[in-house]
Amino acid sequence: MNIVGLRKPGQNLAAPRPGGGTVAAALLTVGLLLTGCTVTSGPGTPTTTATLAPGAFSTLDDAGVEQIKASRTARLDMSSGTLEKAAVNVEASANFGPEINTRGDGKINLTIVGPTGDVTGKTDRIRFNSGKTRTDFSEVTYFLTTDSREEFYGLIRDGVERYGIDKESAENWISSTESDPGDRSDFSITSGYATGLGVNYDLRYDGSKTTQVIIVHVSPAA
Structure with a gap:
């Protein structure tokens, strides 16, 4: 049934x-x-969303670059005094590392761990220089930008305090610019070594523009 x-x-x-x-x-x-x-x-x-694990360091292969762009975080290990190509998955014969550019998409929180301190900044452009015969990078370069003279001067003085960049050279340049704010000046301040790395501020100032630029060069320990 x-x-x-x-x-x-x-x-x-x-x-x-x-x-x-x-x-x-x-x-x-x-x-x-x-x-x-x-x-x-x-x-x-x-x-x-890609994230960097706490305490981990970034790599510079394709996956590592994408992670940096996605997370807006880059952490590089120069605690030994150098940034070795092998440690960041870059071929030994490479003259350059990748250029990481996030202009228009937001700034990257960059940390470079040095032997005796960290170099940090918010940037939208990072470059890596080397040479075919080097096992490490000869320089890590990144760009700081500001939209006011006061903020620009503040970044310069911050570099003096944190990295040991030459104070007299920095203050003389600031005084000169304050007396003629509409001028244009390209000026490299004497490097500082407080972090165990060479940190150089290469100023690109144009009083006719709103945005001012500091090109930061970080080099291996001497």
């Missing part, structure tokens, strides 16, 4: 069970947690 269930008036047998949507959402959440994905809520496809 076949038993046929009776349908109540107005009942839709195809309708989902109460709580079914909640169960499905919970299962999806558990699955994502197990795979380590970070989901951004809202319409569209879930996205995964």
